[in-house]
Amino acid sequence: MTITRRQLLILLPAAAVAWESVLAGTPETSPNYTMTDHWWSMLIDIPKCIGCGNCVRACQAENDVPDGFFRTWVERYHVDDWHLANPQVISPDGGKEGFPVAKEDEGKYFFVPKLCNQCADSPCTQVCPVGATFIAPDGVVLVDQKYCLGCAYCVQACPYGCRYVHPQKKVADKCTLCYHRITKGLTTACCEACPTGARQLADLKNPNDPIHAFLKTHSVQVLKPQMATGAKVFYNALDGSVR
Amino acid sequence: MRIFKDAGHLFRLAGLFAAGTLLFLVIRSFIVPRSFGQYGHYRGAAIAEIAAHPIHFAGHQTCETCHSDIAQTKSGGKHAQVNCEACHGPQAKHADDPSIDPGKPDTAVLCVRCHAASAARPNDFPQVDAEQHAGGVPCQTCHQPHSPAIGAGGAK
Known part of the structure; x- marks a missing residue:
């Protein structure tokens, strides 16, 4: 069979279109889970946090987070009387092994667990040049580590400091x-x-x-609301000194 | 057709352009992952890949299917809301294969992590200066961790 040049020119684009649809395949489905039925968030009840560091250790064990890096961490604030603008914040090893004993004084102490705020208008996904980080249809901000170049634009873009470049994989990692x-x-x-x-x-x-x-009965705040990130980690009784 | 007279070079250019476009589309179809754009400007398959990561914490519901006696003891005590793996650590492997030793938590480290007296903790949270309170006697001598009030569940 011989194909004329004219026939070839007609056939090639048709073949390309067909190949595209073959590559697209069928969408993968997860049993019993429909992404569009969910919009995930987290509630942090500050008065309940005792600074034990269980969350930090659990996160590192569950997600193989390397030492010295954190998907979640706990900060301890110490606000001296009225000095809201100058809180003393400590987070030794992310609060993983708890905190040093604090002595009673004029000021107040409280713990602030931090993690990715799963922003609905997240700055990190907006700056990714390759579409390696994205907001899934259920509201969770994820990183496609096979696609990430490790340029770390997202690490700089996150106003909450929730991202890091994985020291071995050399790609962005986060909660x-x-x-x-x-x-x-x-x-x-x-x-x-x-x-x-x-x-x-x-x-x-x-x-x-x-x-x-x-949410109906408590005073709830998100971190850095002025940045309009659409953060979905809600803090109950958040002090004004928290950044 | 008079209008196409002397336009051969334009057709050749158009043909070259079309061939270039075609080549671009073919190469693109190989380079762009198949699920890119399925849900948005990202690889849709990445979602399923991330969801497929193995779990390490089995979850207290799983623990309670076998250890219903402990769940019973716990439910009436001060630690009713404390999940099993908060103290026992990740136990998914033990849950999958009960012959794997779950290990015994070290109460000397665990208890004080939450209950060591510190002005930083909420006032209404029970805390002690362990040295003053017990003088080196292990916590579980008096407090049964699953139901820690003295007399509740008894000393172990």
Whole structure:
């Protein structure tokens, strides 16, 4: 069979279109989990946090986070009387092994657990030049580590300092809100390990989630609201000195 | 057609352009991952890949399917809301294969992590100066960790 030049020119684009559709394949489906049915967030109840560091250790164990790097960490604030603008903040090894004993004095102390705020308008996903980080349809900000170049633009863009470049993989890494757990109906490792219930995973799309009643009756704040990141980690009783 | 007279070079250029476009599309179809753009400007398959990571914490519901007696003891005590793996650490391997030793938590480290007296902790949270309180006697001599109030569940 011979193909004329004219036939070839007609056939090639048709073949390219067909090949495209073959490559696209069928979308992968996860059993019993529909992404669009969820909109994940977390509630942090500051008065309940005792600074034990369980969440930090649990996160490192669950997600193989290298030493010295943190997907979640705990900060201890000490605000001396009225000096809200100059809090003393410590976080020894991310609070992994707890905190040194504090002596009673004029000031006040409190713990602030931090993690990725799972922003709905996240600066980190906006700056990624290759589409390696993204907001999944269920509201979780994830990193495609096979696609990431390790340029670290996102590390600089995150106003909360929640990202780092993995020292071995050389790609961006961050809290996935234990995506491998929440899609299986489990809670996050940090919430599972928190002894006081200071951290609660919440699904804003689930009308029966206790977060709705909580938000109705408590003064709740997100970190750096002026940055309009659409942060979805809600802090109860957050002090004005927290950055 | 008079209009196309002397336009041969334009057709050749257009043909070259079309061939270039075609080449671009073919190369692009090989380079761009198949699921890119499925949900947005990213590789859709990455979501399933991240969701497939192995779990390390089994979750207290899993623990309680076998250790219902401990769950019972715990439910009436002060540690009712403290999940198993908060003290026992990640136990997914033990849950998958009960013959794997879950290890015994070290109460000397664990108890004080939460209960060592510190002005930084919330006032209503039970805390002690371990040295003053017990003088080196291990916590579990008096307090049964699963239900720590003295007399509740008994000393172990």
